[in-house]
Amino acid sequence: MTRAPLRQLFVFLLLFAAGLILQAQINTANLSGLVTDPTGAVLANVTVSVSNSATGYSRTARTDGAGLYAFQELPIGQYSLRVTQSGFDTVNKSVVLTVGQRAREDFQLQVGSEQQTVKVESAAPLLSPDDASISTVIGSVTIEQTPLYLRNWDDLLRTVPGVQIARYTQQSGATSAGRVGDFNVNGIHSLQNNFILDGIDNNTFSENVQELSTESSHPSVDTIAEFNVITNPY
Secondary structure (H helix, E strand, O other): OOOOOOOEEEEEEEOEHHHOOOOOOOOEEEEEEEEEOOOOOEOOOOEEEEEEOOOOEEEEEEOOOOOEEEEEEEEOEEEEEEEEOOOEOEEEEEEEEOOOOEEEOOEEOOEOOOOOEEEEOOOOOOOOOOOOOEEEEEOHHHHHHOOOHHHOHHHHHHHOOOEEEOOOOOOOOOOOOOOEOOEEEOOEOHHHOOOEEOOEEOEOOOOOOOOOEOEOOOOOHHHEOOEEEEEEEO
């Protein structure tokens, strides 16, 4: 049977801690930005490097004619950014990328020497200027330190604004009454949720949920590194 049209996109990106390197192409975030000089003019051909000391992963890009750089599909984690250009001070900055994030970091280089390094420290932005979606990331600290009855990861959805969970310990005759993953977001029906597991469709096939689950695979909370709840009006 065909699935009813979605009125709201509700996405879970679940990451297995053991698969961050092998499955980097789907457990990722994007990072982009603009590089300018002290007058605000764009700088082309500036070298921008990112490196993750925990994994040894690194990449390098150069700004285009509009002063823009972009890193697509970076594995999530904490990165060190390094911006270098002849005749300007080198800039270093740290940034943390979460699953599904579209991060932006702009730089204004100061005239100086490449031998002089400027370290930039800033708080994480509360709003993403490049992404209009509303999302909540449940990280590894919350997952590890929160006591969960029956060790179900979806109990952590109670920490997300607008989520109402119905437990599945009883079945009242209907095929949908006892299903796993039964929750509503901002009043949207639970059958209109969309599950993505490591970048792969994780929805059950039948519209009336005869499998007693809206998820094809329901992983243990102990295998999850983090997940992201994204809500968009359709």
